[in-house]
Structures are given as structure tokens and as C-alpha cells.
Amino acid sequence: DVKVTQSSRYLVKRTGEKVFLECVQDMDHENMFWYRQDPGLGLRLIYFSYDVKMKEKGDIPEGYSVSREKKERFSLILESASTNQTSMYLCASSFPRLGTEAFFGQGTRLTVV
Amino acid sequence: TQLLEQSPQFLSIQEGENLTVYCNSSSVFSSLQWYRQEPGEGPVLLVTVVTGGEVKKLKRLTFQFGDARKDSSLHITAAQTGDTGLYLCAGDDRDDKIIFGKGTRLHILP
Numbered sequence: 001d002v003k004v005t006q007s008s009r010y011l012v013k014r015t016g017e018k019v020f021l022e023c024v025q026d027m028d029h030e031n032m033f034w035y036r037q038d039p040g041l042g043l044r045l046i047y048f049s050y051d052v053k054m055k056e057k058g059d060i061p062e063g064y065s066v067s068r069e070k071k072e073r074f075s076l077i078l079e080s081a082s083t084n085q086t087s088m089y090l091c092a093s094s095f096p097r098l099g100t101e102a103f104f105g106q107g108t109r110l111t112v113v
Numbered sequence: 114t115q116l117l118e119q120s121p122q123f124l125s126i127q128e129g130e131n132l133t134v135y136c137n138s139s140s141v142f143s144s145l146q147w148y149r150q151e152p153g154e155g156p157v158l159l160v161t162v163v164t165g166g167e168v169k170k171l172k173r174l175t176f177q178f179g180d181a182r183k184d185s186s187l188h189i190t191a192a193q194t195g196d197t198g199l200y201l202c203a204g205d206d207r208d209d210k211i212i213f214g215k216g217t218r219l220h221i222l223p
Contacts, residue, residue, distance in 0.1 A: 042215030090155050102211050104155025
């Protein structure tokens with residue numbers, strides 16, 4: 001069974017903390033994505049990686065960075081968490097063909113207090 | 114930036130009724146996908162449409178891709194309470210990123 005696994009379902013962090021969200025996929029996908037999902041705003045792309053050590057900014061990269069040292073792992077980093085980064089974070093992976101399916105993790109609900 | 118607009122944003126109907134939700138863009142997409150998301154879970158793919166004018170059926174769900182490949186619709190026949198969820202359309206942009214519409218939140222009343 002194919003799988004995208006996010007390290008935590010729920011996280012509570014304090015303002016100013018450095019936060020790491022981890023995502024691992026077992027499908028040998030080249031592409032990996034980080035989205036955040038907020039009510040009324042849908043899924044917004046934060047960062048995208050199409051290969052190891054390669055990354056591209058999405059629509060809302062400010063306040064975030066990413067790391068892809070291995071093909072199966074894509075990490076999202078909040079350098080200094082702020083309350084406006086409270087959200088549901090979704091990781092996805094796919095093959096690099098147009099129209100290919102994106103497989104999602106179960107999501108991490110992050111609360112910054 | 115290519116945008117996908119979904120309508121309606123919310124829809125609440127009685128079980129047994131039919132419904133259609135829409136996904137529109139001013140841009141041409143090489144393909145569009147429909148996902149369904151349940152609370153607390155990630156989206157799961159329902160279908161991918163690739164050819165302009167294409168129609169795909171998945172049991173009571175019918176998906177259509179517009180001739181110009183700028184829009185798509187999802188029609189549900191005889192809705193059931195199990196159809197309740199968030200329906201998202203998505204497309205590949207020119208840079209291989211997958212972008213999403215804001216979704217239609219569907220609630221089927223028993």
C-alpha cells in the first residue's frame with residue numbers, strides 16, 4: 001500500500017520556536033510538495049521539490065524553508081513560528097508526469113501559541 | 114499564476130437529489146484532477162481528465178473536462194450521505210506544480 005507519512009498529526013509550538021515538519025514517502029516519487037490548508041483559502045503551495053536538493057518556491061514561501069537531502073524525505077521548516085502559521089499542513093508526492101496523481105499524507109495540524 | 118475557481122463554495126442538499134459542482138480557469142490545463150477530502154485526512158484522487166470534452170464516470174459521479182480544457186464539472190446523481198466531503202479540483206501548471214481550487218464543501222442531508 002503506497003504511503004506518505006507525516007511525522008505528527010498534531011503539534012503545539014510557542015511563538016518564536018523553530019519547527020520541523022517531516023514527510024516521508026515510499027513510492028520513489030521525484031516530486032514532493034508542502035501545502036497549507038486554511039478555511040476559505042483552500043490548499044496553498046508553500047514549496048515544491050522535483051529532485052533531491054532541488055526546491056522551488058510556491059505561492060506562499062515567506063516564513064518557511066525546506067530541505068530534501070534524500071529522495072524519500074521532504075522537511076518543512078518554520079524558522080521562527082508565528083501565530084499566523086497556525087494551520088493544517090499537508091505533504092504530497094507524485095511522479096513528474098503531467099496529470100499524475102498526488103498522494104497526500106494525513107496532515108499535521110499545527111497550533112502556534 | 115494559474116488559478117482554479119470552484120463553485121459553489123458550499124452546497125447542502127437532501128439525499129437522493131442530483132448536484133453539479135464546477136471548476137473554472139482562464140488558463141488552459143493539460144489535465145485536471147478531482148480529489149475528495151474527509152475531515153482530518155489528506156485529499157484522495159477521484160479522477161484525472163486529460164482530453165478536452167472527455168467524460169468519465171465513477172459509479173454515480175460523472176466528470177467532464179471542457180472542450181477548451183479550461184474548466185471541469187463534477188455531477189453526482191442521487192446523492193448519498195457518504196458523498197459528504199470537500200471536493201477539490203487540481204491542475205498541473207507549466208512548472209509541474211500541482212495547484213488546487215479552494216474546494217466545494219458538500220453536505221448531504223439524510
